[in-house]
Structure formats: C-alpha cells, structure tokens
Amino acid sequence: MQFTRRDALIMSLGAAAASVLPVQAFAAASAEEILAEFTGGAAVGEGGLTLTAPEIAENGNTVPIAVDAPGAVSVMILATKNPSPLVVTFNFGPMAGSQSASTRIRLAGTQDVVAVAKMSDGSFVQASQAVKVTIGGCGG
Amino acid sequence: MASGVKPRVKVPKTAAIGDVVTIKTLISHKMESGQRKDKSGNAIPRSIINRFTCDFNGENVIDVALEPSISTNPYFQFEAKVPASGEFTFTWYDDDGETYTTAKSIAAT
Numbered sequence: 732m733q734f735t736r737r738d739a740l741i742m743s744l745g746a747a748a749a750s751v752l753p754v755q756a757f758a759a760a761s762a763e764e765i766l767a768e769f770t771g772g773a774a775v776g777e778g779g780l781t782l783t784a785p786e787i788a789e790n791g792n793t794v795p796i797a798v799d800a801p802g803a804v805s806v807m808i809l810a811t812k813n814p815s816p817l818v819v820t821f822n823f824g825p826m827a828g829s830q831s832a833s834t835r836i837r838l839a840g841t842q843d844v845v846a847v848a849k850m851s852d853g854s855f856v857q858a859s860q861a862v863k864v865t866i867g868g869c870g871g
Numbered sequence: 872m873a874s875g876v877k878p879r880v881k882v883p884k885t886a887a888i889g890d891v892v893t894i895k896t897l898i899s900h901k902m903e904s905g906q907r908k909d910k911s912g913n914a915i916p917r918s919i920i921n922r923f924t925c926d927f928n929g930e931n932v933i934d935v936a937l938e939p940s941i942s943t944n945p946y947f948q949f950e951a952k953v954p955a956s957g958e959f960t961f962t963w964y965d966d967d968g969e970t971y972t973t974a975k976s977i978a979a980t
Binding site for chain 2 (some may be wrong): 782792793794797810814815816817818819820821822823824825826827828829831832833834835836837838
C-alpha cells in the first residue's frame, strides 16, 4: 500500500486523538452525575424542548447551538464526552421574551449534546443530538 | 486579568410597546479552559467568564452560568420583552473577580 498525503494526514489525526484519550479519563463529574444533581433524581421526559445543533461540526472549537423550550425556567446543556461535561446553564428571568437562547460551544470530539430543561411546573424534559466533530476543541 | 476584553451588544433602538426583541451579545475573551498545556507541558490555568446576566429596568431577562466548554469570545442570542422604554444592562463576571458592564437604551412607542 502506498501512503498518499491524505492517508498520512488521517493517520496523524488518529494518533493525536489517541493521545488525548487518557486526559479525558479523569473527568471531574460525569454527565449522569451532573444530570442527577440538576433534576434531583426526578424523571426526565421528552418533548417540548428543541435543541438545534449541526450534524457535522468542522471545528470543535466553536459549534453553534440553540435551545428553545417554551415554559422552561432554566435549560442546561451537556456535552457528554467533554472533559467537563457541563457546558452552560440558561436561567430565564421574568423579562425573557421567549425561553430560547443560542451560543457557541466547544466539543472535544464526536459525541451527543444533551439539553435538559426545567419547566415552570417542576418537571424536566430533555433532548439530544449527535454532533460529528472533525477537529476537537479542548486542546490536548 | 484577561486583556483586551471588549463587550459588544446589539439591541434595536426602537420597538413597539409589548414587543419581543432579539438581543445579540459578544464579548472578546480568550476563555482559557484550563485543559490546554503550554509548550513545556504545564497546564495553562483556567481563566473564563463564568456568569453573564442581562436585566431590563432592573428585572432579569436571562442569567447564564458559563463553563469552560463555552467557546472563545462568548456569544449569546436571546429574546426580551419590551413593555416600556428603558435600559438593558449587561454584566459579565470574570474568574478573576472583574466585571464588565455595558448598557443599551431602547425607546418603546
């Protein structure tokens, strides 16, 4: 087999990804723990929450995401495979025009992005989307 | 102290009373995650903005808790009610205790 420039690039990317893996092993708190703390162990339903994220993000350093959760008090975003999975928490005040917001986040690699919303009646809903990341965004 | 921090905010100048307006904010900040290492292998200490709030005439619109996974130059877009003329105030809280504030007034007709 002859190595083309493209093959060499792909292999070096793979090697770089492998060298990052041990760093992620000692994540501060897992996504499940953070989720349990946010919901207090309550059941998390589906629906009523829209998470918009790209299917493929070329650059993990800045991935645009948007959430829309009518009737929510707060919305938490988790990136399940980031070194610290908690990304951001939006708390909506009385003057919020709608329970929607968008921002840009870092993703360490291909993974599921999860949004969890706390509704005004105290229930929780979640939505998730898989995002493919070509270049990770957490250094390493 | 993070250098060159400059908040930028986009708010419409006028709106109809009771309207909902879209607000865009951006602050230039390097958002050092604490995960990266410098050339000699030492971890670069975390230096991020950890909280952002927006208020309208003293009432809260949005209160955001930021974590290291937020991108460089944190950008937010959200919507706010405009029941009367007034002023939006925006505050960013840095890890080093610094706060950056800016304000924009809006005329409701």
